[in-house]
Amino acid sequence: MEPLVIDVKGMHYTPLNKIIREAVASGIKEIVLNNVLGQRFIGNGVRGDAKITINGVPGGDLGMFMSGPECEIFGNAEHAPGNTMDYGSLIIHGSAGDAVAHSMRGGKVFVKGNIGYRGGIHMKEYEGKRPILVVGGTSHAFLGEYMAGGLILVLGIGQEPTIQDRGIGSGIHGGEIVIRGDVNEKLLGVGAKKVEFNEDDLARLTPVIKDFCERFDIDSSQFLDTNYSRIIPASSRPFAGKYTWE
Amino acid sequence: MSLGSVPLKYKISIDRDQCMKCMRCVDNCSYGVYRIEDDKILIDSRKCTACHRCISMCPRDAINLQEKPVDYRSHPLWTAEAREDVINQARTGKIILAGMGNARDYPIIFDRLVLDACQVTNPSIDPLREPMELRTYIGKKPAKLEFTKNNGDVELKTKLAPNLKLDTPIMIGHMSYGAISLNAQLSLAKAVAKTGTFMGTGEGGMHESIYPYQNHTIVQIASGRFGVDINYLERGAAIEIKVGQGAKPGIGGHLPGEKVCSDVSCTRMIPLGSDAISPAPHHDIYSIEDLAQLVRSLKEATNWEKPVFVKIAAVHNVAAIAAGIARSDADAVVVDGFKGGTGAAPKVFRDNVGIPIEAAIAAVDEKLNEQGIRNKVSLIASGGIRNSADITKSIALGADAVYIGTASLIALGCRVCGNCYRGLCPWGIATQKQELVDRIDPEIGSENVANLINAWTLEISELMGAAGLNSIESLRGNRERLRGYMLDQGLLDVLKIESVGA
Numbered sequence: 001m002e003p004l005v006i007d008v009k010g011m012h013y014t015p016l017n018k019i020i021r022e023a024v025a026s027g028i029k030e031i032v033l034n035n036v037l038g039q040r041f042i043g044n045g046v047r048g049d050a051k052i053t054i055n056g057v058p059g060g061d062l063g064m065f066m067s068g069p070e071c072e073i074f075g076n077a078e079h080a081p082g083n084t085m086d087y088g089s090l091i092i093h094g095s096a097g098d099a100v101a102h103s104m105r106g107g108k109v110f111v112k113g114n115i116g117y118r119g120g121i122h123m124k125e126y127e128g129k130r131p132i133l134v135v136g137g138t139s140h141a142f143l144g145e146y147m148a149g150g151l152i153l154v155l156g157i158g159q160e161p162t163i164q165d166r167g168i169g170s171g172i173h174g175g176e177i178v179i180r181g182d183v184n185e186k187l188l189g190v191g192a193k194k195v196e197f198n199e200d201d202l203a204r205l206t207p208v209i210k211d212f213c214e215r216f217d218i219d220s221s222q223f224l225d226t227n228y229s230r231i232i233p234a235s236s237r238p239f240a241g242k243y244t245w246e
Numbered sequence: 247m248s249l250g251s252v253p254l255k256y257k258i259s260i261d262r263d264q265c266m267k268c269m270r271c272v273d274n275c276s277y278g279v280y281r282i283e284d285d286k287i288l289i290d291s292r293k294c295t296a297c298h299r300c301i302s303m304c305p306r307d308a309i310n311l312q313e314k315p316v317d318y319r320s321h322p323l324w325t326a327e328a329r330e331d332v333i334n335q336a337r338t339g340k341i342i343l344a345g346m347g348n349a350r351d352y353p354i355i356f357d358r359l360v361l362d363a364c365q366v367t368n369p370s371i372d373p374l375r376e377p378m379e380l381r382t383y384i385g386k387k388p389a390k391l392e393f394t395k396n397n398g399d400v401e402l403k404t405k406l407a408p409n410l411k412l413d414t415p416i417m418i419g420h421m422s423y424g425a426i427s428l429n430a431q432l433s434l435a436k437a438v439a440k441t442g443t444f445m446g447t448g449e450g451g452m453h454e455s456i457y458p459y460q461n462h463t464i465v466q467i468a469s470g471r472f473g474v475d476i477n478y479l480e481r482g483a484a485i486e487i488k489v490g491q492g493a494k495p496g497i498g499g500h501l502p503g504e505k506v507c508s509d510v511s512c513t514r515m516i517p518l519g520s521d522a523i524s525p526a527p528h529h530d531i532y533s534i535e536d537l538a539q540l541v542r543s544l545k546e547a548t549n550w551e552k553p554v555f556v557k558i559a560a561v562h563n564v565a566a567i568a569a570g571i572a573r574s575d576a577d578a579v580v581v582d583g584f585k586g587g588t589g590a591a592p593k594v595f596r597d598n599v600g601i602p603i604e605a606a607i608a609a610v611d612e613k614l615n616e617q618g619i620r621n622k623v624s625l626i627a628s629g630g631i632r633n634s635a636d637i638t639k640s641i642a643l644g645a646d647a648v649y650i651g652t653a654s655l656i657a658l659g660c661r662v663c664g665n666c667y668r669g670l671c672p673w674g675i676a677t678q679k680q681e682l683v684d685r686i687d688p689e690i691g692s693e694n695v696a697n698l699i700n701a702w703t704l705e706i707s708e709l710m711g712a713a714g715l716n717s718i719e720s721l722r723g724n725r726e727r728l729r730g731y732m733l734d735q736g737l738l739d740v741l742k743i744e745s746v747g748a
Contacts, residue, residue: 017546040539045476045547060539061530065476065547080530083543086475099530103471105515121529122470126515146470146525148516173521237503237521244340246593246664 003030013039024048063090082109104131112136112216125149134212141165148174156180172233183229191238197228252330256294257315264308271300276670297663299672344593345666348585355604356636362727364714371711378707379717382647385409385553385577387621408553413442414703419628419649420466422448424501424510425589427683430675433691435459440696451513470524472514485544486555492586492629494595495559499524507678538574553577560606565613578624581606585630587652590667603629608741611644634705644723657698658691
């Protein structure tokens with residue numbers, strides 16, 4: 001089947017999303033959006049198994065509530081791509097703004113470059129759904145804040161050290177944050193603790209690392225060792241001891 | 247040195263001549279006040295919460311409850327409560343957690359407002375024989391209507407925004423599955439379906455038992471996004487973004503892991519037994535522009551077919567905030583006053599933060615009118631609404647409709663004992679213990695709640711008729727029908743009403 005190619009120059013997001021939703025519902029498996037410039041909510045709430053190629057810079061909340069499609073973005077993304085995403089993937093060949101993967105509950109978000117503040121905030125997992133956020137570059141403060149499940153992996157390509165911003169895993173009570181190299185403990189948020197990254201962890205994460213590298217044509221062998229810091233919750237009930245009864 | 251124990255809050259006694267040792271008190275008390283020893287019912291009054299379950303179930307009226315049987319030396323500043331809070335915190339070093347609504351003795355403004363009635367020159371309307379229009383539409387209204395003429399037919403040209411159609415201006419506010427039991431939520435859902443109105447799911451997802459009533463539910467999305475996916479959004483008749491809550495403005499929600507049983511974990515989509523932490527801010531909202539983006543993203547996800555509400559706590563600058571929300575493309579603003587209930591809140595917040603709903607609604611309605619944007623949003627009042635008079639006064643102050651919460655739970659048996667956060671509610675409401683949950687029959691519960699809504703709707707009709715009004719539209723924002731009794735001029739100015747006698 002021929003891909004559906006749309007020149008979205010100057011197009012409002014609502015008619016655009018309507019076309020995408022109807023196309024996916026009608027069985028079209030490949031959609032190409034050209035000249036994307038700031039259109040918000042692309043793929044918002046769309047269900048299906050289509051591939052959506054985005055040439056340009058999508059606006060905020062890319063793939064919000066999305067369930068199924070894969071979006072490959074040849075450009076940067078604005079804030080909150082993958083917001084409350086249920087399933088599917090966002091492959092971003094650039095950098096992304098704040099709150100990437102906010103409350104994501106399934107699927108994966110790969111960002112080749114850097115992300116802003118509050119990346120992976122409130123990511124959560126349930127039963128078979130375990131969301132994955134992989135960042136090729138670095139992240140700003142409050143990475144994985146209130147994280148309740150899933151995996152955040154930051155590779156720090158071109159960065160030394162990988163992360164210099166504070167508040168990593170503030171309030172984390174589920175999931176794990178894995179960061180290339182050593183992480184200064186002063187950067188950890190309340191409720192987060194650093195533990196050793198061992199061979200078992202590497203074996204577990206190797207498919208994710210390879211998947212990410214293949215998507216961006218990066219040599220994965222440079223990342224297949226145990227030179228990572230693993231950050232996990234100090235407790236699954238971080239605030240259980242905060243209260244007394246009236 | 248030990249701080250020792252504080253005096254009993256409640257003293258339970260049994261009239262042994264009346265008692266026939268049927269053991270219903272033992273069976274019904276989930277707090278463990280009663281036990282059997284050597285064929286005698288023994289009492290541990292210290293465990294009593296005054297939930298009244300035992301008293302209600304005693305077939306012989308043999309149980310007596312006395313509040314504060316022993317007290318401290320009286321003191322106007324250092325009340326028993328103040329002293330006990332200090333002792334509690336000196337012992338634990340923790341935040342005091344409390345349930346239900348504000349327990350301070352603040353003056354109740356509703357009780358200082360009096361409604362109008364017709365007399366000789368302007369006859370009242372008899373709702374027994376005259377139609378009374380209480381139907382309420384929640385959502386955006388057009389600033390003006392445009393029509394096209396087509397071969398003599400007139401067609402509406404203006405595109406109307408989606409609205410919720412309510413048969414009564416009374417809705418049930420958001421109480422999540424998790425905070426309350428499934429049977430409690432099911433009772434509420436059946437009740438709103440029977441009465442032609444709506445209930446909120448709270449931030450807990452939607453259990454499949456509620457699906458048959460989904461056309462009468464408003465789904466909520468809060469900062470934790472628990473239970474939120476595209477299916478959930480599509481099921482709701484409307485979507486509500488919870489920014490704040492009257493019982494705890496400025497802080498988030500926290501369902502302790504003990505309450506996250508398998509069914510709750512399923513609807514919230516979180517692991518069994520894990521805490522459900524909803525921080526205060528939505529981390530994708532840091533401005534009205536961000537809020538507008540979330541409103542629009544929810545509309546976009548649901549094909550612009552559903553109204554989106556934004557709920558905020560009544561706080562000092564509530565009118566300006568609501569005006570911003572009205573410009574965010576939201577369809578309704580829910581303002582929750584500081585007497586609003588909760589399953590759990592830090593006591594210091596519950597009792598000290600926020601402002602009363604009466605002042606908040608009046609201020610918001612006034613601000614939206616001043617700015618010419620009142621039609622862009624509906625206004626829903628909640629937080630401490632106890633009867634049909636409070637509802638009527640809320641509407642006269644500017645609300646389109648109200649949410650009730652605690653009142654609907656009282657209709658299910660709640661005695662406002664304020665121990666909801668312990669998960670042991672003997673009435674089967676704020677608990678997930680199956681043996682307690684089973685105490686509510688959703689059919690009977692829904693009848694009780696529907697009766698309450700119907701009774702209040704009848705009373706509102708009567709109050710309207712007495713004031714010479716036959717349409718809720720004519721009551722809305724009609725402050726001429728209100729007078730303030732023993733209110734200071736400052737508050738009268740905020741409420742935009744006159745004093746009694748004026």
